[in-house]
Amino acid sequence: MAGNWKMYKTPAETTQFFEKFRPLVERATHCEVVICPAFTSLFAAADAVKGSAIRIGAQNIAWAKEGAFTGEISGPMIQSTGATYTLVGHSERRQYFGETDKTVLDRTKAALSYALTPIVCVGERLEEREAGKTADVLATQIQNGIAPLLPGQFAAIVIAYEPVWAIGTGKTATPEIAADAHRTIRAQVLAAFGEEAAAAVRILYGGSVKPDNVKTLMAQPEIDGVLVGGASLDPVSFASIVNF
Numbered sequence: 001m002a003g004n005w006k007m008y009k010t011p012a013e014t015t016q017f018f019e020k021f022r023p024l025v026e027r028a029t030h031c032e033v034v035i036c037p038a039f040t041s042l043f044a045a046a047d048a049v050k051g052s053a054i055r056i057g058a059q060n061i062a063w064a065k066e067g068a069f070t071g072e073i074s075g076p077m078i079q080s081t082g083a084t085y086t087l088v089g090h091s092e093r094r095q096y097f098g099e100t101d102k103t104v105l106d107r108t109k110a111a112l113s114y115a116l117t118p119i120v121c122v123g124e125r126l127e128e129r130e131a132g133k134t135a136d137v138l139a140t141q142i143q144n145g146i147a148p149l150l151p152g153q154f155a156a157i158v159i160a161y162e163p164v165w166a167i168g169t170g171k172t173a174t175p176e177i178a179a180d181a182h183r184t185i186r187a188q189v190l191a192a193f194g195e196e197a198a199a200a201v202r203i204l205y206g207g208s209v210k211p212d213n214v215k216t217l218m219a220q221p222e223i224d225g226v227l228v229g230g231a232s233l234d235p236v237s238f239a240s241i242v243n244f
Contacts, residue, residue, distance in 0.1 A: 001225055001242045002034040002119060002160075002204060003232025004059065004087060009037060011044035017235050018048035024239035026052065031225060033242055034085050034119075035232065039073055046082030057085025060093060061116065063106035075114030086111050088118045089145060091164045101144035108146070112153050119158045119204070119227065120146060122185065126165035134163075135184050142185065147192040154193050159203045160227040161185060166207030168229060175220045178205045182222035211240040218244055 009017065014037055025033060036057040037045045045056045058081075062072035078086060088111060089104035104120065111118040122145070124137040138161075146154070161181050163173050173181070182203050190198035205217055206227030217223055232238040 001031050001238075002057070002085075002227045003036065003238055004090070004206075004227060004229050005035065005037045005041075005233060006059070006092070006229060007038060008233055009041055011041045014041040014044045015048050017233075018045065018054075021235035021239055022049070022052055022054070024235060025054070025242050028242050029053075031242065035238075036085065036087055042078070042081035042083050055085055056081070056083040057087060057117075057119065058083050059087050059090070061086045061088065061107050061111050061118075063103065063110045065110075075110050075116060078116060079114055083116070085117045085119060087121065087160075089121045089141075091121060091123055091162050091167055095164065101141055104141075104145035105148055108149065108157060109153070112156055117156060117158060119160050121160045121162050121206070121227075122146075123162035123164050123181075123207075129163065129165060134181060138181065138184050139188055142188040142192070147188070151193055151197065154189075154197060155200065157201075159185060159189075159201060160206050161203060162206040162227065168208070170208055172208040172210075172213055173205070175216045175223075178207075178217060179220040179222040182220070186222065209241065211237055211244075214241045214244045 034055045034057050036059050058078045062069055062074045065074055088107045093099040108118045108120055122141040124134045128137050166173050186198050189201055202224040204225040204227045205223050209226045209228045210231045
């Protein structure tokens with residue numbers, strides 16, 4: 001159960017969140033809990049979860065160790081904060097900041113080289129879904145952005161399916177639509193890495209996940225977890241999702 005805070009919360013607000021959130025999920029042993037705050041709050045978040053099972057992730061990672069890449073953050077920088085996960089290829093990065101399947105692959109490899117677990121995001125836009133191209137879009141994103149990984153590298157990643165039309169819009173893919181997309185993704189993984197890898201990979205659903213729809217989503221066998229945006233900003237709301 002992962003939370004993406006996007007561009008919200010100062011370090012002080014991050015500390016306040018975890019003071020309320022930690023007691024609400026301390027008995028949650030059925031899943032991993034990961035929260036991805038803004039870069040400026042990574043230290044505060046990692047400090048706030050010490051002694052708990054909650055993990056912290058960054059929202060992006062550079063493909064280079066260091067260099068003239070203004071505005072980027074490297075694997076060693078993320079490591080130094082205590083974070084152990086990172087998002088890669090989130091739809092907002094693709095939509096607003098020119099992320100491509102190639103840069104997704106490069107960032108994923110960088111994360112793995114610094115022992116960070118990448119949550120690699122894939123998903124189609126509304127016009128692509130309405131044109132019946134969902135399977136084609138997912139296939140292209142996986143073939144170009146994930147399939148070139150070595151089997152050992154692939155075994156260390158998490159995939160998140162995020163239909164772009166359902167992110168921050170209040171629209172949610174029905175459990176059946178989400179599960180169908182997850183099956184498409186798993187079929188691509190099967191073709192690229194084999195049956196064992198396809199069975200083992202965790203595929204999260206992201207797109208307007210809330211306390212009132214998480215149960216029906218998680219009832220789908222194909223859905224292994226969720227990547228939550230807005231609802232992860234409130235400790236009670238996100239705890240109820242974790243404890244679905």
